[in-house]
Amino acid sequence: xxxxxxxxxxxxxxxxxxxxxLNAARIIGGNIVPPAMCYYSKLEGSGGKCRTCLVKxxxxxAKDPRPMPKLMPSCRTLVQDGMVVQNxxxxxxxxxxxxxxxxxLINHPLDCPVCDQAGECHLQDLSYDHGLADTxxxxxxxxxxxxxxxxxxxxxxxxxxxxxxxxxVADQLTDHRVHGVLGRGDHxxxxxxxxxxxxxxxxxxxxxxxxxxxxxxxxxRFKSRVWFTKPFDAHRECTKCIGKVVLWKxxxxxxxxxxxxxxxxELEEFICNDCRFEHKEPNDWQIEGPRKIERxxxxxxxxxxxx
Amino acid sequence: MAQQxxxxxxxxxxLASFEVYRKLGGYASVEKTLKNFTPDQVTDEVKKSGLKGRxxxxxxxxxxxSFLDKSTSNPRYFVCNFDESEPGTxxxxxxxxxxxHQLIEGMILGSYALGARTSYIYIRGExxxxxxxxxxxxxxxxxxxxxxxNILGSGYSLDLYxxxxxxxxxxxxxxxxxxxxxxxxxxxRIKPPFPAIVGLYDCPTVVNNxxxxxxxxxxxxxxxxxxxxxxxxxxxxxKLISACGHINKPGIYEIELGLPVxxxxxxDEYCGGIRNGNKLKAVVAxxxxxxxxxxxxxxxxxxxxxxxMSYESLAEGGFETGTxxxxxxxxxxxxxxxxxxxxxxxxxxxxxxxxxQCSPCRExxxxxxxxxxxxxxxxxxxxDIDLLVSISKHIEGNTICPLGDAAAWPVASAIRHFRQEFExxxxxxxxxxxx
Numbered sequence: 001x002x003x004x005x006x007x008x009x010x011x012x013x014x015x016x017x018x019x020x021x022l023n024a025a026r027i028i029g030g031n032i033v034p035p036a037m038c039y040y041s042k043l044e045g046s047g048g049k050c051r052t053c054l055v056k057x058x059x060x061x062a063k064d065p066r067p068m069p070k071l072m073p074s075c076r077t078l079v080q081d082g083m084v085v086q087n088x089x090x091x092x093x094x095x096x097x098x099x100x101x102x103x104x105l106i107n108h109p110l111d112c113p114v115c116d117q118a119g120e121c122h123l124q125d126l127s128y129d130h131g132l133a134d135t136x137x138x139x140x141x142x143x144x145x146x147x148x149x150x151x152x153x154x155x156x157x158x159x160x161x162x163x164x165x166x167x168x169v170a171d172q173l174t175d176h177r178v179h180g181v182l183g184r185g186d187h188x189x190x191x192x193x194x195x196x197x198x199x200x201x202x203x204x205x206x207x208x209x210x211x212x213x214x215x216x217x218x219x220x221r222f223k224s225r226v227w228f229t230k231p232f233d234a235h236r237e238c239t240k241c242i243g244k245v246v247l248w249k250x251x252x253x254x255x256x257x258x259x260x261x262x263x264x265x266e267l268e269e270f271i272c273n274d275c276r277f278e279h280k281e282p283n284d285w286q287i288e289g290p291r292k293i294e295r296x297x298x299x300x301x302x303x304x305x306x307x
Numbered sequence: 308m309a310q311q312x313x314x315x316x317x318x319x320x321x322l323a324s325f326e327v328y329r330k331l332g333g334y335a336s337v338e339k340t341l342k343n344f345t346p347d348q349v350t351d352e353v354k355k356s357g358l359k360g361r362x363x364x365x366x367x368x369x370x371x372x373s374f375l376d377k378s379t380s381n382p383r384y385f386v387c388n389f390d391e392s393e394p395g396t397x398x399x400x401x402x403x404x405x406x407x408h409q410l411i412e413g414m415i416l417g418s419y420a421l422g423a424r425t426s427y428i429y430i431r432g433e434x435x436x437x438x439x440x441x442x443x444x445x446x447x448x449x450x451x452x453x454x455x456x457n458i459l460g461s462g463y464s465l466d467l468y469x470x471x472x473x474x475x476x477x478x479x480x481x482x483x484x485x486x487x488x489x490x491x492x493x494x495x496r497i498k499p500p501f502p503a504i505v506g507l508y509d510c511p512t513v514v515n516n517x518x519x520x521x522x523x524x525x526x527x528x529x530x531x532x533x534x535x536x537x538x539x540x541x542x543x544x545x546k547l548i549s550a551c552g553h554i555n556k557p558g559i560y561e562i563e564l565g566l567p568v569x570x571x572x573x574x575d576e577y578c579g580g581i582r583n584g585n586k587l588k589a590v591v592a593x594x595x596x597x598x599x600x601x602x603x604x605x606x607x608x609x610x611x612x613x614x615x616m617s618y619e620s621l622a623e624g625g626f627e628t629g630t631x632x633x634x635x636x637x638x639x640x641x642x643x644x645x646x647x648x649x650x651x652x653x654x655x656x657x658x659x660x661x662x663x664q665c666s667p668c669r670e671x672x673x674x675x676x677x678x679x680x681x682x683x684x685x686x687x688x689x690x691d692i693d694l695l696v697s698i699s700k701h702i703e704g705n706t707i708c709p710l711g712d713a714a715a716w717p718v719a720s721a722i723r724h725f726r727q728e729f730e731x732x733x734x735x736x737x738x739x740x741x742x
Binding site for chain 1: 475477492497658659660661662663664665666667669670671672673674677694697701704705706707
């Protein structure tokens with residue numbers, strides 16, 4: 001693989017050709033990494049939809065230094081040698097990001113106080129960073145009743161931002177996807193096909209890939225705020241998946257089991273429902289130690305290891 | 308009488324049947340081309356003719372063809388975009404309904420030029436009766452050896468299918484059309500890669516509008532030079548304009564590009580003036596998504612020159628004082644029209660038709676509709692007008708496909724040119740034109 005040089009917010013980095021701008025920014029790290037609500041590195045074809053990662057390409061490449069005419073989705077735009085990208089240094093990008101955040105929130109119920117995702121929600125982080133203090137809408141929001149999309153998963157369509165991640169996870173992990181996006185425009189909804197329920201060994205990953213509180217774990221709902229639980233790395237012998245998980249404990253009780261997520265909130269490995277829902281006794285698991293959460297949001301503030 | 312390419316024989320009874328069409332010289336271009344031209348020569352001919360895409364964007368057709376990736380051994384596809392659903396545009400339906408063989412003839416020429424062995428006509432679902440006419444015409448073309456294996460003994464084979472959509476405006480966007488043709492949800496793809504490289508079934512594909520394709524037989528019969536001699540500047544050939552609204556003679560007119568707008572609206576050969584002798588107020592010149600222009604700017608450019616029906620002249624002045632030729636949906640409004648109400652209708656359409664894939668368009672189109680609804684019904688505030696401008700600015704250019712732009716431009720332009728009318732709605736707390 002040949003290496004190409006790209007400059008993002010005045011920081012130069014060398015990456016393999018064929019890398020996206022977003023992934024190049026992640027190699028640099030820090031606050032120049034654009035937020036991503038729909039892109040998921042483990043899911044093929046994801047990204048490009050939420051538009052929160054739009055960046056300005058001030059110089060297309062060394063060969064063709066013209067700037068790109070529009071803001072580009074960094075998760076789907078490949079770097080070129082000599083490309084110059086502006087993210088947080090471009091007022092235009094920051095204005096667009098603010099606008100996109102507002103768009104994502106105008107139909108969102110803002111029910112964080114009763115939402116299980118609060119504390120580990122990407123939309124919450126995004127609005128904390130880029131949201132307005134005040135609302136400009138007076139109209140009613142689009143509402144749906146919460147439904148059971150499978151025996152272990154609750155769907156709150158009100159909170160959904162239509163990132164399509166759960167659709168892609170079902171497509172790429174299982175043989176027969178039984179749910180999808182119905183309808184069009186802002187009346188779109190995630191739903192199962194007629195008379196079907198999401199029921200397969202890997203369906204729980206839909207909960208982990210959901211960036212917001214639209215898909216939540218029915219075995220954990222309303223048990224605890226996530227910041228009161230303590231995450232531990234643990235593993236077990238599993239015939240279906242890798243068996244490496246994070247246990248979320250309160251006292252000695254295991255309240256929830258999830259996959260291990262990196263600092264961008266993306267799963268390192270997908271896990272099976274057996275590990276996720278059926279093993280909540282301490283002696284089911286070999287505990288490796290406390291898990292550090294490298295995120296700036298509430299969930300990252302859990303400095304319990306000193307206790 | 309202006310040169311007629313597309314409507315020439317449209318009043319001949321039974322033109323949709325093979326016999327009548329053939330007797331009038333139909334399919335001559337196929338005989339000539341398959342015998343005397345290589346595919347690359349056809350592409351060159353189209354390039355030289357200066358034919359621009361008639362779907363709305365006005366991209367040169369020959370250039371689009373030359374982007375087709377010919378380096379792989381993958382099959383190539385030629386697709387006709389018959390998903391005509393832009394409000395105010397109804398020209399393609401006319402071709403499909405009255406003159407389907409000219410479209411098929413063009414499909415054969417285009418497919419031959421691009422090396423496609425299978426081609427599709429993707430037709431709007433609501434035009435079910437046109438689908439039947441085209442399917443019958445395709446059958447006739449097969450029966451007479453113009454489609455199928457070894458066409459006219461040339462060794463070139465082509466299969467042509469007509470595929471109906473399910474009633475979505477978004478499937479007129481070429482990548483959404485391809486997704487729909489593949490049997491998936493009609494969501495536009497993220498570009499690049501462009502269809503010329505990765506298109507239908509991941510193979511190189513060219514998608515062209517009905518009217519673009521229907522021009523091909525004439526170009527091959529009469530030569531590129533003859534076609535390029537029609538028109539003005541870089542706007543070559545003729546264009547179908549579907550005129551509607553408050554005019555005396557709404558309908559479909561074939562004009563030579565370069566006709567003055569004033570002549571088109573007021574001459575008896577075309578629209579025949581404004582109804583009841585009313586005053587012209589505004590015109591949407593190229594289908595609902597292009598910017599609206601007030602009477603003084605549609606008849607004359609900001610520089611005071613007469614505005615012509617051509618790609619360049621209508622675009623003169625950018626979006627500040629110009630518009631676009633677009634798809635040729637010419638909507639005329641007289642002094643009794645409420646611009647806000649008209650805009651609300653457009654916005655409702657875009658809200659309904661947004662695919663919902665990317666956030667600015669999904670949320671922004673609905674939001675604009677709700678605000679316009681409020682203003683039109685007397686509940687708007689002055690802040691709402693600025694909010695509309697800011698929403699349209701934030702949608703424009705930030706979406707996956709041009710539907711976002713198409714929803715934003717009418718709003719931005721209506722407020723740019725008719726701000727007073729919006730403010731009157733707010734001040735009076737009702738529509739000033741309502742009784």
